[in-house]
Amino acid sequence: MEDLLQVKNLSVGYGGVDIVKDISFTIKKGEILGIVGESGCGKSTLLKAILQLTGTDVITRKGCILFGKTDITSCSKEELRQLRGTRLGVIFQNPGASLNPLRKIKHQFVEAMQSHKKIHKKEAYKKIVGLLECLNLQDGERILNSYPFQLSGGMNQRVAIALAMVMEPELILADEPTSALDVTVQAQVVEEILKLRQVFGTSIMMITHNMGVVAKIADKIGVMYAGRIVEYGEKKEILRNPTHPYTKTLLQAIPKMDGKVPKGVRGEPLSFKDMHRGCSFSTRCDYSQDTCQKKEYSITSVKKNHWTSCIPLSGVSSHESTYSRSS
Amino acid sequence: MSQPILEVHNIKKTFGKGKYKITAVDDVSFQIMPGEVLGLVGESGSGKSTIAKLITHLQKVDEGNIFFDGKDISNIKGKACLEVYKEMQMVFQDPVGSFNPRMKIGEAIKETLCHLCYNPKAMSKAHMKEAIVSLLKQVGLKSEYANKYPHQLSGGECQRAAIARAIAVHPKLLICDEATSALDVSAQAQIIELLMELEKSLDMAILFISHDLALVSCICDRICVLYKGQEVESGETKGIIEAPKHPYTKKLLSSVLQVDIGE
Numbered sequence: 319m320e321d322l323l324q325v326k327n328l329s330v331g332y333g334g335v336d337i338v339k340d341i342s343f344t345i346k347k348g349e350i351l352g353i354v355g356e357s358g359c360g361k362s363t364l365l366k367a368i369l370q371l372t373g374t375d376v377i378t379r380k381g382c383i384l385f386g387k388t389d390i391t392s393c394s395k396e397e398l399r400q401l402r403g404t405r406l407g408v409i410f411q412n413p414g415a416s417l418n419p420l421r422k423i424k425h426q427f428v429e430a431m432q433s434h435k436k437i438h439k440k441e442a443y444k445k446i447v448g449l450l451e452c453l454n455l456q457d458g459e460r461i462l463n464s465y466p467f468q469l470s471g472g473m474n475q476r477v478a479i480a481l482a483m484v485m486e487p488e489l490i491l492a493d494e495p496t497s498a499l500d501v502t503v504q505a506q507v508v509e510e511i512l513k514l515r516q517v518f519g520t521s522i523m524m525i526t527h528n529m530g531v532v533a534k535i536a537d538k539i540g541v542m543y544a545g546r547i548v549e550y551g552e553k554k555e556i557l558r559n560p561t562h563p564y565t566k567t568l569l570q571a572i573p574k575m576d577g578k579v580p581k582g583v584r585g586e587p588l589s590f591k592d593m594h595r596g597c598s599f600s601t602r603c604d605y606s607q608d609t610c611q612k613k614e615y616s617i618t619s620v621k622k623n624h625w626t627s628c629i630p631l632s633g634v635s636s637h638e639s640t641y642s643r644s645s
Numbered sequence: 646m647s648q649p650i651l652e653v654h655n656i657k658k659t660f661g662k663g664k665y666k667i668t669a670v671d672d673v674s675f676q677i678m679p680g681e682v683l684g685l686v687g688e689s690g691s692g693k694s695t696i697a698k699l700i701t702h703l704q705k706v707d708e709g710n711i712f713f714d715g716k717d718i719s720n721i722k723g724k725a726c727l728e729v730y731k732e733m734q735m736v737f738q739d740p741v742g743s744f745n746p747r748m749k750i751g752e753a754i755k756e757t758l759c760h761l762c763y764n765p766k767a768m769s770k771a772h773m774k775e776a777i778v779s780l781l782k783q784v785g786l787k788s789e790y791a792n793k794y795p796h797q798l799s800g801g802e803c804q805r806a807a808i809a810r811a812i813a814v815h816p817k818l819l820i821c822d823e824a825t826s827a828l829d830v831s832a833q834a835q836i837i838e839l840l841m842e843l844e845k846s847l848d849m850a851i852l853f854i855s856h857d858l859a860l861v862s863c864i865c866d867r868i869c870v871l872y873k874g875q876e877v878e879s880g881e882t883k884g885i886i887e888a889p890k891h892p893y894t895k896k897l898l899s900s901v902l903q904v905d906i907g908e
Binding site for chain 1: 829831832834837864882899900903904
């Protein structure tokens with residue numbers, strides 16, 4: 319399969335501080351990548367960088383983002399405008415706030431479609447109703463004539479997903495699309511995102527803090543901590559053999575049905591301003607050794623489909639692991 | 646067995662009039678024993694939060710009775726309410742929103758202390774400060790957080806502060822209305838750990854309201870499942886998780902996204 323999105327050694331920051339540091343990953347056609355991490359680890363900044371949302375003061379310092387064959391970081395404003403919406407779709411966390419409260423749903427759809435393509439309103443409505451049906455919203459006509467506040471959170475989120483899908487983009491970037499929803503609706507929305515992938519073959523980059531969602535939806539997982547991807551690989555491999563202590567604690571934090579109280583990571587993440595030398599997780603890590611405070615390991619391969627930045631626990635001695643991830 | 650700390654008898658609450666009438670809570674009854682954790686589960690709009698508001702008198706009940714510690718509190722007003730708040734406290738969903746943004750965390754806790762616990766005139770400033778710091782310590786926050794504003798804290802830290810404020814009066818009952826829903830999974834686990842610790846050390850009962858059945862099943866002794874304002878199933882946690890009877894409970898159980906490592 320061909321690579322759709324390639325991010326290479328990307329560093330992004332606000333002001334003088336780097337938030338996203340040296341991140342590389344690829345998304346193939348039709349693949350779902352889940353990026354997991356707690357609040358404030360730079361997940362959303364990464365997404366803003368990929369979209370080059372310049373109004374948000376996000377500055378790309380290093381690296382490149384290849385989407386197909388175009389480098390997004392060097393696109394002009396007009397090129398970006400054409401790219402966003404048609405080839406890149408976004409779903410934001412808060413569906414109520416990402417829709418315009420003053421305009422009916424149908425106007426928002428038509429605006430999104432007509433800014434990219436000449437299309438008659440009636441034709442557009444037909445297409446939208448079909449898409450909404452695909453998302454289990456049977457009552458398409460009524461929804462098109464509603465304002466966002468007349469719909470429930472789950473319906474709004476589905477409308478937002480349909481809005482992102484309406485131009486059939488190749489890649490959808492979803493920023494915590496299910497976190498504001500309750501568990502029942504969350505499960506439905508996850509199912510529907512999976513169904514969209516089946517129907518349209520869209521690639522998805524899904525950002526979330528919930529390992530449960532990622533375990534259900536993703537093909538590949540990237541675990542982010544303090545602006546770096548600390549573990550990356552195929553879903554099954556990461557879930558079965560997590561090597562980085564942070565991945566393990568994230569897995570422990572999910573409430574399970576076995577009656578045990580979920581375990582949290584002790585302490586709070588460091589603020590980006592007082593990052594010190596060495597592994598940034600070492601202050602909260604149960605397995606922290608002396609070397610961890612001195613040296614930060616770059617992410618290296620332990621298996622064919624598994625990369626980690628915790629070398630001391632991966633079973634690979636550090637001089638062996640010179641093979642660093644190239645793709 | 647001892648007397649239940651909270652008894653709710655057939656409470657009913659409707660909003661609106663005529664064709665806009667909505668029955669938010671319809672004939673719900675349950676009780677909580679001292680030191681027990683009861684989970685109230687249901688999707689958005691099932692009436693969970695309305696029940697919490699009825700118990701805490703943020704809204705009045707239409708029908709039915711609420712007994713707290715043996716006293717009927719369904720229609721009390723004014724000072725009698727304050728007396729109840731000395732033994733019953735609530736933690737809300739949005740941690741940052743439940744603090745006054747222009748008040749420092751320490752001041753917010755002090756307000757509760759002055760209002761409900763101590764006579765502020767009889768207490769020296771240093772003494773008050775000590776009380777605040779020890780409360781913050783209890784929830785795992787450093788003393789300097791007393792001088793911070795709510796927006797300077799992360800969601801998890803702010804929820805800790807809200808818990809500190811709630812336990813300031815040593816309540817017999819703590820009502821947590823979706824206390825962890827706005828937090829990410831790791832912060833949620835921290836708050837849950839803290840609540841369980843406090844429940845043991847302070848010996849308080851907790852009414853834990855949530856939409857996440859998995860989370861509720863981890864920490865609650867008993868569960869009550871709500872659907873459209875009605876109680877559809879209730880009982881011991883183990884019984885509900887292992888052998889759910891009502892189709893809605895089954896649906897809730899199947900919505901839980903579990904990390905399935907085997908295969």
